[in-house]
Amino acid sequence: MEExxxxxxxxxxxxxFGLFTTLFFFMTLFEYKKNIKDDPEVDLKDPKLPSATIxxxxxxxxxxxxRTIESVLQLNYPKNKLEIMIIDDGSTxxxxxxxxxxxxxxxxxxxxxxxxxxxxxxxxxxxxxxxNELIISLDADSFVSKDALKKMVGYFKDSKxxxxxxxxxxxxxxxxxQNLQYAExxxxxxxxxxxxxxxxxxxxxxxxxxxxxxxxxxxGGYETNNLTEDIEIALRIQxxxxxxxxxxxSLVYTIAPNTFMGLLKQRIRWYYGFTQNVLxxxxxxxxxxxxxxxxxxPIAFISVLFSILIFLYFVYQNIHYFIDxxxxxxxxxxxxxxxxxxxxxxxxxWDSFVNTFTNPLILIVLVSVVFTLSILIIAKKKSGDKRNxxxxxxxxxxxxxxxxxxxxxxxxxxxxxxxKIGWGKRKH
Amino acid sequence: MIKHEIYSHYPERRINVTKYVAVxxxxxxxxxxxxxxxxxxxxxxxxxxxxxQKEISLELADLELQTEFIQRSPCNATTALNNLGEKIDxxxxxxxxxxxxxxxxxxxxxxxxxxxxxxxxxxxxxxEIINAQCGTNNTLIIFVYSNKQEYISDxxxxxxxxxxxxxKFLNTKLINVYSIAADIxxxxxxxxxxxxxxxxxxxxxxxxxxxxxxxxxxxxxxxxESI
Numbered sequence: 001m002e003e004x005x006x007x008x009x010x011x012x013x014x015x016x017f018g019l020f021t022t023l024f025f026f027m028t029l030f031e032y033k034k035n036i037k038d039d040p041e042v043d044l045k046d047p048k049l050p051s052a053t054i055x056x057x058x059x060x061x062x063x064x065x066x067r068t069i070e071s072v073l074q075l076n077y078p079k080n081k082l083e084i085m086i087i088d089d090g091s092t093x094x095x096x097x098x099x100x101x102x103x104x105x106x107x108x109x110x111x112x113x114x115x116x117x118x119x120x121x122x123x124x125x126x127x128x129x130x131x132n133e134l135i136i137s138l139d140a141d142s143f144v145s146k147d148a149l150k151k152m153v154g155y156f157k158d159s160k161x162x163x164x165x166x167x168x169x170x171x172x173x174x175x176x177x178q179n180l181q182y183a184e185x186x187x188x189x190x191x192x193x194x195x196x197x198x199x200x201x202x203x204x205x206x207x208x209x210x211x212x213x214x215x216x217x218x219x220g221g222y223e224t225n226n227l228t229e230d231i232e233i234a235l236r237i238q239x240x241x242x243x244x245x246x247x248x249x250s251l252v253y254t255i256a257p258n259t260f261m262g263l264l265k266q267r268i269r270w271y272y273g274f275t276q277n278v279l280x281x282x283x284x285x286x287x288x289x290x291x292x293x294x295x296x297x298p299i300a301f302i303s304v305l306f307s308i309l310i311f312l313y314f315v316y317q318n319i320h321y322f323i324d325x326x327x328x329x330x331x332x333x334x335x336x337x338x339x340x341x342x343x344x345x346x347x348x349x350w351d352s353f354v355n356t357f358t359n360p361l362i363l364i365v366l367v368s369v370v371f372t373l374s375i376l377i378i379a380k381k382k383s384g385d386k387r388n389x390x391x392x393x394x395x396x397x398x399x400x401x402x403x404x405x406x407x408x409x410x411x412x413x414x415x416x417x418x419x420k421i422g423w424g425k426r427k428h
Numbered sequence: 429m430i431k432h433e434i435y436s437h438y439p440e441r442r443i444n445v446t447k448y449v450a451v452x453x454x455x456x457x458x459x460x461x462x463x464x465x466x467x468x469x470x471x472x473x474x475x476x477x478x479x480x481q482k483e484i485s486l487e488l489a490d491l492e493l494q495t496e497f498i499q500r501s502p503c504n505a506t507t508a509l510n511n512l513g514e515k516i517d518x519x520x521x522x523x524x525x526x527x528x529x530x531x532x533x534x535x536x537x538x539x540x541x542x543x544x545x546x547x548x549x550x551x552x553x554x555x556e557i558i559n560a561q562c563g564t565n566n567t568l569i570i571f572v573y574s575n576k577q578e579y580i581s582d583x584x585x586x587x588x589x590x591x592x593x594x595x596k597f598l599n600t601k602l603i604n605v606y607s608i609a610a611d612i613x614x615x616x617x618x619x620x621x622x623x624x625x626x627x628x629x630x631x632x633x634x635x636x637x638x639x640x641x642x643x644x645x646x647x648x649x650x651x652x653e654s655i
Contacts, residue, residue, distance in 0.1 A: 016455065327581070
């Protein structure tokens, strides 16, 4: 009985935490209702419109680079205000050749080739050669929507704004893992806007974040030995007291890992990198940094802790069920399924249904589902993403919590056992 | 060129305490409503458990009387005895439901299991009489098990095997399985175990022959096919 009490206490504590944070986000949304999606207007003919250099670091991206460059070329922005640099970071495939083909047709595209040194180094290479006011990083496997830059640039009218982030989503999700990430990124679209409204964005993602160049001139470029340089730069911006905004309707599409191992490797790097960076910027937990200190960063860690706890407790509680099934299978083999199926009665389903839905914990699950669905609907509406998300949502609801905890646990166990996180050859 | 300034006084990073208080109040209110609703559900579930317990007690008394009646002329009551067996099985299912709700070792469960065990033994004895006197060829299996730590694993495995085998032979043999918990404090249980020299758990007594220890699927199928 004691175990059950701890379990229920944990569940209720976690539920309260989830309820509190979700209500806080919805209240923020309500407070700033008029400001969602209304990106500051800009006149593309205005001579004061800022110039921008788009830097695309690339490593072995021969398949995607042309499409990335094409999406940039289609940007609704005066060509004379745009410079595009492709930095081939020592690719061993035809990335350089593909980029050069595009450069021949478009004189404002410059292609550079350098020895492999990682994404941060490649970006710094481009920054050092850029002459425009704004720097935009773009991953070579990401594609930007036509009006993204136009929508984002207006935020720089506020002199305190140092960076603007887009809404990231998955490019043409196929299969289980990409669809799972599609729902996850959509949730992220909502959260990013809310964090932007509260000035507590903690990551300026690689694909199409826009920065003022002079920040790099004054405070230095990207950290080249950092696992997640996009988190580091955002925390640095926050540290010096500047603002990071978000344009919810500026969609950027990125290609996501489509295998369990590919996704796991990405998440180990992200989550370990996030932890490292936050520990390096411990001073940001000072309340003078506003909601970043008293809401966003604590939520990030508490939610991870709770996810891991609930995952471990779920496994512990249900391990008996799985062991029973394994034992049952071991004594009667494949016949288990045949016999069970032959004698299945509909009343078993009904009993199981009734038993589940009269469990008070199910109320908590239902409330979470309602909130999460609302967030997904709002995010889709405000970002303008019209794609069908039903499958992605189903995958997300049934499995995301499990994978999230698993990735975090794995990231730390892996590192704890001396695993190397990063890239063999410094990939992007 | 956009004008830019060095900005370091953080005036726009004010934390809205009122917002925190408002959200905290709303969250607490919703949470309390949720807990009240949850408690109402738990209470209704508990009353279902209590009423199930009462139903079981009534059914036990009912079935006891039926066995008394059948004993008067067993050969005329083979169908009635089979029906009784099914009802005892259903009763067993209800007891398992209660076990899952409130725990296998709950005192209420253990008390309910005593009259249930006696009823099963009585049915077993009647079935033996019918087999002997009326020419029926029912297979009678007493499955001796225990929920104690040292026996529970093998007992559960044996339970799965018996379930499987019973379902497999559903259309070819009438198999009555009497699951007797060795750890129920009943004189009759102890008498039964001593009578058949049961010294290992789990054990099966199939048509009065003892098979000690866990019997796997193939062994049990073989035994039943040879009967």
